[in-house]
Amino acid sequence: MRAIVITEPGGPEVLAWREVPDPRPGRGEVVIDVTASAVNRADVLQRQGNYPPPPGASEIPGLECAGVISEIGENVEGFSVGDRVCALLAGGGYAERVAVPWQQVMPAPEGISLAEAAGLPEVACTVWSNVFMAARLRKGETLLVHGGASGIGTLAIQLAKAFGSHVLVTAGTAEKVRRCLDLGADEGVNYREEDFAERFRGRADVILDIIGAKYLEGNLAALTTGGRLVVIGLQGGASATLNLGVLLTKRASIFAAGLRGRPVDEKGAICRGVVDNIWPLVGAGAIRPVVHAEVPMRDAAEGHRLMEQGEHIGKILLIR
Numbered sequence: 001m002r003a004i005v006i007t008e009p010g011g012p013e014v015l016a017w018r019e020v021p022d023p024r025p026g027r028g029e030v031v032i033d034v035t036a037s038a039v040n041r042a043d044v045l046q047r048q049g050n051y052p053p054p055p056g057a058s059e060i061p062g063l064e065c066a067g068v069i070s071e072i073g074e075n076v077e078g079f080s081v082g083d084r085v086c087a088l089l090a091g092g093g094y095a096e097r098v099a100v101p102w103q104q105v106m107p108a109p110e111g112i113s114l115a116e117a118a119g120l121p122e123v124a125c126t127v128w129s130n131v132f133m134a135a136r137l138r139k140g141e142t143l144l145v146h147g148g149a150s151g152i153g154t155l156a157i158q159l160a161k162a163f164g165s166h167v168l169v170t171a172g173t174a175e176k177v178r179r180c181l182d183l184g185a186d187e188g189v190n191y192r193e194e195d196f197a198e199r200f201r202g203r204a205d206v207i208l209d210i211i212g213a214k215y216l217e218g219n220l221a222a223l224t225t226g227g228r229l230v231v232i233g234l235q236g237g238a239s240a241t242l243n244l245g246v247l248l249t250k251r252a253s254i255f256a257a258g259l260r261g262r263p264v265d266e267k268g269a270i271c272r273g274v275v276d277n278i279w280p281l282v283g284a285g286a287i288r289p290v291v292h293a294e295v296p297m298r299d300a301a302e303g304h305r306l307m308e309q310g311e312h313i314g315k316i317l318l319i320r
């Protein structure tokens, strides 16, 4: 098969469309003929040499895909050859075929194309596991989403609104803030012009944070009493001074979690939660995939350039 290979750490130009060995389904795995994959921020870090795949994962980039099952290994439950599916991957999505444990495979949601479905597993699993499973966002509570126009943010806004929450966002341009409001956000701050911590002080029951150190103090100020801060990205650094007194006074908590390195069973539990709770909303049209661009998979370099330019809103799909 052909796949995108990272020829050496570097810029987008190191991504090459090459002939590589076909994947075989191991025990408990299915092989998917990939219709589309999508670009994630983590793929850019992997390409730069800053985010190696976890042990045993494919060196080929790509954390999600959608397509049709073409082979089934031993001990696979609930899937057959010919099923239209999407999957959460530890790697290997930028390829014509990929092998994946069946627990990380989900039926493609109704009402959208297979290509659109390729951009959902990573964001849906990340938002579900962090905002709903870990931080237990409840109806009527307020969620603050940093980077509301990101792939993660565009799904988080829609999902929180569908579950009856109030949604605050930050984004880096007025246009991005406007698009977040169009998606259902109640209030937005252009973080380049205004301090989010001032505007949202004491108002966020849950914060989905992709910035880390640079926003720690502001995030603590924005939390309500009993608030929960979930850190899933470190674009603003990993090390900061934490004032435990603020946590203690507010009876607040901080979680931080990555998705890629979790055991298969944990990923499986997250995927089942996504299928049960998010796919019906997609099928009903209450949640729409937000697609910024569709790029041929062989031109994955172009997809990475788009992501690094930072003007995108939602997902960049890689189409075979």
Ligand SMILES: NC(=O)c1ccc[n+]([C@@H]2O[C@H](COP(=O)([O-])OP(=O)(O)OC[C@H]3O[C@@H](n4cnc5c(N)ncnc54)[C@H](OP(=O)(O)O)[C@@H]3O)[C@@H](O)[C@H]2O)c1
Residues within 6 Å of the ligand: 039, 040, 041, 042, 122, 126, 146, 147, 148, 149, 150, 151, 152, 153, 170, 171, 172, 173, 176, 191, 210, 211, 231, 232, 233, 234, 235, 257, 258, 259, 260, 307, 310, 311, 314
């Ligand atoms: N832990 C996990 O399991 C997990 C899983 C998936 C993704 N993530 C993380 O989630 C983040 C989003 O991923 P993605 O794939 O959706 O990437 P993406 O679409 O490229 O999003 C990155 C976003 O960061 C925003 N941003 C940059 N600086 C900001 C700031 N100071 N304040 C607020 N927003 C800022 C950008 O908005 P502007 O352009 O407007 O600045 C952009 O929308 C990444 O950090 C990624 O590593 C974590």
